Amino acid sequence: MTVAAFCELVLLRVTGGQPSTDNSVMLVDIKAMLPAAANYAMDKTYNLNLQSEGDRDIQGAFYAQYDDVPILRDAKIPYIELVTGVVPLKVGAGIRFVYDDCGGQYAPLADADMNTIKYYGNQLTDMKWYRQIGRKLELWGVNPIADKLNYQSIKRIEDLADSDELPLQAGAEKDVLDILVDWFTGQRKMPYDNLINTKDINAAQ
Amino acid sequence: MAKSLVPIDVISSNVCSDLGDSNGKWKFKISKHVLAGYRKLHTFVDQDFSVKTAVLEYDNVVCMPCDFMYETKVGIMYNGCLAVLTLDKNVQAQSISDTESTKYLNNIFAGEYSGEGYYFYNAFRGNTSLGELYGLGRAVRNNGFYNINRQSGEIYIGSHIPRGAEIVVEYKSDGVSDGLKLVPIEMQEALEYYAKFKWYADKNITQSQINKNYYEEEYFRIKRLYNFRSALYMSSKINEFFSPTNY
Numbered sequence: 001m002t003v004a005a006f007c008e009l010v011l012l013r014v015t016g017g018q019p020s021t022d023n024s025v026m027l028v029d030i031k032a033m034l035p036a037a038a039n040y041a042m043d044k045t046y047n048l049n050l051q052s053e054g055d056r057d058i059q060g061a062f063y064a065q066y067d068d069v070p071i072l073r074d075a076k077i078p079y080i081e082l083v084t085g086v087v088p089l090k091v092g093a094g095i096r097f098v099y100d101d102c103g104g105q106y107a108p109l110a111d112a113d114m115n116t117i118k119y120y121g122n123q124l125t126d127m128k129w130y131r132q133i134g135r136k137l138e139l140w141g142v143n144p145i146a147d148k149l150n151y152q153s154i155k156r157i158e159d160l161a162d163s164d165e166l167p168l169q170a171g172a173e174k175d176v177l178d179i180l181v182d183w184f185t186g187q188r189k190m191p192y193d194n195l196i197n198t199k200d201i202n203a204a205q
Numbered sequence: 206m207a208k209s210l211v212p213i214d215v216i217s218s219n220v221c222s223d224l225g226d227s228n229g230k231w232k233f234k235i236s237k238h239v240l241a242g243y244r245k246l247h248t249f250v251d252q253d254f255s256v257k258t259a260v261l262e263y264d265n266v267v268c269m270p271c272d273f274m275y276e277t278k279v280g281i282m283y284n285g286c287l288a289v290l291t292l293d294k295n296v297q298a299q300s301i302s303d304t305e306s307t308k309y310l311n312n313i314f315a316g317e318y319s320g321e322g323y324y325f326y327n328a329f330r331g332n333t334s335l336g337e338l339y340g341l342g343r344a345v346r347n348n349g350f351y352n353i354n355r356q357s358g359e360i361y362i363g364s365h366i367p368r369g370a371e372i373v374v375e376y377k378s379d380g381v382s383d384g385l386k387l388v389p390i391e392m393q394e395a396l397e398y399y400a401k402f403k404w405y406a407d408k409n410i411t412q413s414q415i416n417k418n419y420y421e422e423e424y425f426r427i428k429r430l431y432n433f434r435s436a437l438y439m440s441s442k443i444n445e446f447f448s449p450t451n452y
Contacts, residue, residue: 056225091230105214107229116237122271124236125384127214 001173004162007031013181025184035157037179039087041172046090047198049169058093062167063152071100071147077138080149085135085156087167095137095153098130100146106130109140210387213239220400235400240381242399242420243388247380248274250428258328258338258375261360267372269358272382276353278325278375279360280340281310283367288313289323289340290350298344306347306365313341314367325375338373391430395423 001009007030014025049055066083086094098106109117109129117129117140129140139149154167168176192201217236221229247255256277261267279291288310291298301309312318318341328335349365351372360372388396398420405413434442 054225057227091226091228093228096228107217107232109233110230113233117233120233120237120240123240123381123384124213126212126386127217127236129233 001166001168002163003031003034003160003166006166006173006176007034010177010180010184013177014184029184030180033180033183034176037176037183038157038166038168040179041168041176042087042089044175044193044198044200045169045172046093047193047196051198056091056093058089058154059167059169061165062154063096064155065150065152067150068101068148069150071139071142071149077140078142079133079136079138082132082135082137082153084153084159086132087154087156089154092132093154095130095132095151098137098149098151100128100139100143100150101148102143102146104128104141104143104146106139108132209390211390211393212387213243213385216388216393216396217400220397220404223397223401224404231404235404238400238403239396240385241403242396243385243392244379244381245399246392246395246424246427250424250431255377255380256326256375257378258325258335258373260328260330260335260338261372261374263362263366263368263370263372265362267360267362269360269374269376270378270383271358272378272380273358273374274377274379275355276374276376278323278340278373279351279353280325280338280373280375281350281366281370282338282373283310283370284314286314286316286318287322287325287338287340287373289342290345292323292344298346300346303347303349303365306345306349309342309345310365310367318342325373328373328375330371340373391427395420395427398423 007027010030011019011023011025011027014030015023046056046058049057064084069080069083071078071080082095088094092108095108100106106128107130109131113129114131121141124141127141128143131138131140137149137151155164157166160166166173166176193199194201213236216239217232218229220235220239221227221232224231224235226232257270257272258278259270259273260282261269276291278289280287280289282288320342322339322341323343325338325340328338347363347365349363351363351366352361353359354361360374362372366372398416402413402416402420405416
């Protein structure tokens with residue numbers, strides 16, 4: 001479902017099916033709240049898939065491909081500027097399939113591994129790593145002659161255009177819809193899953 | 206044996222895939238386990254690829270390569286000739302005086318030595334491969350040659366070594382520390398099981414144990430493969446033992 005269609009649908013529900021110029025809730029309000037609800041639904045879907053099937057994959061349909069992003073070398077560590085914002089999902093799943101124009105494949109580097117990269121970098125020759133710092137992607141072990149990088153990422157919800165598809169797994173739309181409607185009709189607090197068991201403790205009983 | 210080789214990258218990616226880590230979040234950790242596993246297999250099972258020779262520049266103290274474990278041969282290269290100083294411990298070294306040492310080296314460096322020699326295998330000068338080097342002479346021992354400190358990985362050069370000579374050391378390599386890209390394909394499964402055994406060690410002890418068992422099976426399979434000798438070869442060795450002239 002596209003962002004525009006989804007927001008219209010929420011507006012329709014909030015206004016009770018009768019759009020009016022006198023509404024206190026406008027489309028911009030819904031768009032402003034959409035990322036929080038959508039991110040929550042994406043995280044919930046991830047947990048659900050993991051628990052039911054041990055599946056950590058995120059659907060390929062949600063990712064966009066960014067090609068030939070120039071590798072910049074004006075800092076100590078070579079890097080690229082990410083083309084768009086990225087959904088800050090668990091395990092860095094917002095970015096994947098990072099590879100350069102020399103065929104080198106990159107894997108994410110965790111913070112805990114930073115202390116040992118200097119040692120293992122000399123032993124794991126030919127292996128390449130990336131690390132996201134804000135809107136930058138630091139590249140370790142990058143080939144000196146590589147100057148372009150390709151990657152896939154899930155665009156940050158705030159950066160989606162009206163005609164873009166929302167990255168929600170089938171079945172998760174209803175959750176986002178309900179959350180937004182309940183928020184705007186004052187029936188619900190922010191969702192909170194403190195036990196990480198995919199149950200929102202603030203959901204309506 | 207012709208060797209088919211697999212990149213470490215592929216093995217790590219396979220394990221990540223088995224663990225459901227499609228994003229490669231654990232790839233670095235897995236790679237570390239694969240390295241550790243390979244170092245073990247390489248040291249204790251795969252003796253075929255273990256020997257390397259480094260050609261090092263002259264200095265009072267020469268640092269050994271980072272993958273150095275212990276030396277198997279030591280020689281001195283000067284004037285295009287390689288003089289053997291020390292061989293494997295199995296070969297008895299001859300203790301010689303200072304005068305004899307100088308004469309021994311000068312004889313070889315002047316090209317006047319007519320005896321046999323020994324090969325130094327898999328030689329490298331920096332990153333340049335030199336293949337095999339043929340060293341002249343036999344094992345000799347004198348305090349003026351050199352002294353190796355294995356713990357610190359250094360050679361202290363003595364006064365008999367001419368300035369400008371190159372120190373040639375054939376050594377047992379750990380196979381990893383100077384960089385590792387490819388491993389023999391027969392080790393692939395063992396390394397995958399080893400990585401999973403280590404990865405699960407502090408998360409799921411049952412899975413860890415299962416993978417450890419699989420790893421041990423593979424370990425012994427590789428060991429059997431590398432130690433395989435045909436029945437004909439073994440019978441000839443036994444015959445050789447009992448009757449040196451009739452085999």
